[in-house]
Amino acid sequence: MTAPTGGFVVGGVILLLLVVLGFGAFLWRAYRLYRYMRLGRNEARIDHPWRRVRDELIVYLGQRKLLKRPYYLRGLAHAFIFWGFLIITIGTVDLLIDGIFGFHLPGAGSAVFAWTIDLFAVLVLASIAVAAVRRAFFPPPRMHVALDGYVILGMIALLMLTLLVFEGAGLSAGLLERGYTPPPIANGILRSIFSRDLAGVVFPVAWWTHVVTVLAFSAYLPQSKHLHIVTTFPNVFFRKQTPRGQLSLIKDIEQQETFGAATIRDFSWKQLLDGYTCTECGRCSDNCPALATGKPLDPQRIVLDIRDQLLREGAALLADPKARTTAPAHWSERKPEELWACTTCAACVEACPVTIEHIDKIVDMRRNLTLMEGSAPPEAQRAMTNIERAGNPWGAPRESRGDWARELGVPTFAENPNAEYLYFVGCAASVDSRNQKVAVALAQILKAAGVSFAILASEETCNGDPARRIGNEYLWQTQAQRNIETFAKYRIRKVIASCPHCFNTIANEYPQLGGNYEVVHALQLVDRLIAEGKLKIARGTAEAIAYHDPCYLGRHNGVYDPPRAVLDAMPGVERVEIEPYHRERGFCCGAGGGRMWMEEKVGQRVNHRRIDQLLATNSGATKVASGCPFCLIMLEEGVGAKGVQEQVKPVDVLELVAGRLQS
């Protein structure tokens, strides 16, 4: 018997009542939140169960997404608090059982357990100190520093202190009997502070303070951002397991009557769970290229506004199933310009430690604006009309699609139906004169490597990506369907794309409509051809070349290494990185999410910021290479506007390869 309650007598009964009150308050509030969450529409999130378990181990237990550049120190502090929380929770459960019923959980009396708790209590305290200092003196720019954070930190600190103090006092007073060497902090330091008599008083006070704090903490939790300690577990489990670059499909679109998200009920339960899980850490906003360049979009606010709206309206909506809700605050009270500012670059999704899915919410709201209201920005409407009528957002004649290839002897599938690969050229490389050079480069490379390929020329139509990301699911489906039918006509199984947007949509989204192909981005293929010795690269001028990660190649599809390997395989080329904005922290060019066709009048242009970053590295790079036609256009515009076109020249990696082919 160690607890100062004396088992299930008076003290035990009081404790039991407190436990019922504390946990009862938690459950009552949590159940209300659960019912609010179920106001959202249904969405199945149980595919790939093993991957979900794996993610729990890596992302939840392993804290993988917290331990990220440039957040290592604070990530580690968080990890210690989290791991300490998990371990000490077991001790707390044991403590409560012991206090009420007078027995221990198996293993709870072991030396290993006691030493572990002792160690973690100290690590947690140290981490709390780091967190409190950071919060008070060095808050990250987007973090919402509110009282809530200090309340939580204070409670956790109190829990750890009381834990150590009652253990030390208990040992000093001889109230705790340990059949092993007691843990060092409690035993070695605290035990000596208290005289035997004082310890006899301190022990029950600290013990009861600890227990009451635990219960107060659980009662407080559901109305705090600290609820994430509960909701992260399900939020990670139910995270999207489909490819990151895949937006949700609207099935039977012609039979539907409403589209996208205009009210709370239009979001899925998982999207609402995201709101409960947000820790308001601001990492999404820290990394958002739109916010960084002065646009009204703030990804964290998108998530929190939906949550706040749910909390405001939840009770009324539950009471009346027909009740209409107002539109989510951030675009009724503010402006749709926020939603249109998103480049869908996934920097927010990548940065979020608790796997919140920002893009899907933004696109759902765009769907409502585009499909229901017909209110996309006029330039975006023009792009959509062009896709509809000409099959490309530029509005170039459909018949001109194959013009770039005419003098190269590149066959069409109509001419060579037995070709192994389809080179899906995409609109940019088909009709934009700058990017036509990239198509020519790839054709030369494929010929040099002896790859059997053909194009579709005017039978190809836009893959639909810009339309889908502008919110026009219908136009995406019609374009995709048309391509899928053409692919079927020629029995196409293998597809090469030089545009990451074509690559992403055909690889990750066409399967939603039944189109399954083996899709590679050209740089993946070139990397393989070099490795297999089918392409020989000649030594060229020695030069430093910076690599710019396209979002739909990098963050959306994890293709970070092949383009770099291709650059590294070129004798004379020294590859440099745009520190620290490369790989998963790569900074968008500003053209994704249909932004390529929208005006950018607010703040600094995203592509100009990217050039600033490039110049700030002082790497001496004379070229900046990418693997995306939109990036190329944006980078070219950027160096032109900055007047550095003589200093650093934007190119596609394919052009570098084609220029150094060894015959």
Added chain:
Amino acid sequence: MKILIPLKQVPDSTVRVKVAPDGKRIAADGITWSISPYDEYAIEMALERKDSDPSTIVAVVTVGPARSRDALRQALAMGCDEASLVLAEEEVAPLAVARALAKVVQDAKPDLVLCGKQASDDDQGFVGPALAEVLGWAHVSTITKVVVSEGAAELWREVEGGHEVWKATLPALATVHKSEKEPRYPSLPGIMKAKKKEIPERPFASLGIDANAPKLEIVSLEPPPARGGGKILKDGDAKALAERLATSLRDEAKVL
């Protein structure tokens, strides 16, 4: 109030048109057809009026072959209330089109008729004013704004350095140069509703109009000659370059 817009289906501006083998018309196969852009502005102008006064009825009509239904559906998808087709598979002379439209106007009794200022295929700009003449209505051409009040309309035209504002007693006809906003992109429910909407049609022949009113005869069509490559003058100082440029412009390009 009721606004009627006669529209024309034309080859879309993104189409690379080819001359048909007979050399007198364009080859029709593989063409994407759409509403003539100025007609789209007229529709947008009418719909903007409907946005501010939902009791406004906006109707569209066209004289053309069966494929013109797609253009009418597009107009319905944008938000027009009614559409009707005067079916004529053969080409109808512009004056006969105006006469046919006059019959439609007499049946539909609109307060205002808005036409695009010209169709983007032959760019004649004939039908709008001709329709007003056949009807005996007042007409103002190339307007950019319409303000309707009690039985009258203010019709705004852009002129050098300002606006002219004309007042017309309704009914009246105007041809549209541009609307305030870009023509709207249809909502998906709008597209779906338009698919189901009935489009009444009547054969052109039933109107008792001679299709062969006076018309221009096309003698021959040919595509513009392919553009030759440019020439870049490089070597030499500014003065020498300027001299060579002037010589080239005079002797080769023959523009000086």
